[in-house]
Amino acid sequence: MTSEAGAPRKERPIAHGVTHGVLLTIAYDGSAFSGWAAQRDTRTVEETVRGAIRALDPRADGPRGCSRTDAGVHARGQRAAFDATLHIPPRGWVLALNQHLPDDVSIRAAQVVPVGFHPRFASRMKRYRYALVFDKVRDPLLRNRAWRIGYEMDMAKMQREAAAIVGTHDFAAFRSAGDERDVTTRTIESVTVAPSPSDPHQWSIAFEGSAFLYNMVRILTGTLVDVARGHLPEGTIAKALASKNRGDAGQTAPAHGLLLEHIELNLPEGAGEAWPP
Structure with a gap:
């Protein structure tokens, strides 16, 4: 992350x-x-x-x-x-x-x-997108672009669980040990779990927020996957937010499925027009 x-x-x-x-x-x-x-x-x-x-x-x-x-x-x-x-x-x-x-x-x-x-x-919003592909067999064209998951997933359960992420929370449970900052409260504006319009086997999780902790998106994604596969119960994210204990969250998703998609900036006075527009 x-x-x-x-x-x-x-x-x-x-x-x-x-x-x-x-x-x-x-x-x-x-x-x-x-x-x-x-x-x-x-x-x-x-x-x-x-x-x-x-x-x-x-x-x-x-x-x-x-x-x-x-x-x-x-x-x-x-x-x-x-x-x-x-x-x-x-x-x-x-x-x-x-x-x-x-x-x-x-x-x-x-x-x-x-x-x-x-x-x-000057950052006011960042959007990260995590790519998942549900396939029993590896796809060489997606090997560096998506996390391949071969077990059954309940995506409706994932969508319900993702709702707990939205809002202003202390995300101390969703950071790696390398993050030593004292302030761990962040605001997440939206989390969208949706299939690809062109391939029902490909899904993505889009996170929008003002700032993120180290490995925060990957740990949130790993926790959502653990809930959707039945490895962790629904309510896990709410429990981890309350406890602030990394042990209450799920696994850390692999790095290769994560994309920094967009950063919205507060541009200073005097900034010129971008090329290409």
Whole structure:
């Protein structure tokens, strides 16, 4: 999943020669990445995008990402910003950056923003979508895109259980041990459990909220699956919310079924139009 910020923003010094900020929308296949955030001696999306930016503008500062997706997690709507020293229009940034990126990462849009803009502190809504496929036999075309489940599932039960997630709750029971933040209350606006219109064997769970804890969506998904398969009783999510005990929740769903689909930002005054529109 992703790690959301709880600490106040620290102002960054403006690099010499910076003329404007650029906000990117980024898509990537997370299969061959160790997540978004830069790490030593491993391939990450942040460092890959940074390399493309520096190939064009060696003095640029960034990128500053909005969500720290885990290894194997995909994105269609990651947002990241950097400060540029070159005067290049948004169309030019999109086309030129993509020439320096591998096939599993793409800049989908760009727009001018004020210098120093950080999307992490401007996020007002994020949508994650988890893909499930019900199949007794593996499908090689979905192996890195959906969690294959071979046992019987009661999806009406899952839909009922998902209703308990909506609202403002303390989600301490739905975070991994690596999340050490003191504030674990989050607001989830909606959870939608629905089949694919083109394939009844494929379902997705869409979560919309202002912020999420580390592995929160994957643990919520794993718990919903455990309830739908009869491994845990209905009411498990409500019980775990009340107890704040990770042991009362279900399994952690695999990373490869998760997609960061969209991030809605509060754009600053002076932000330009995105290209493509």
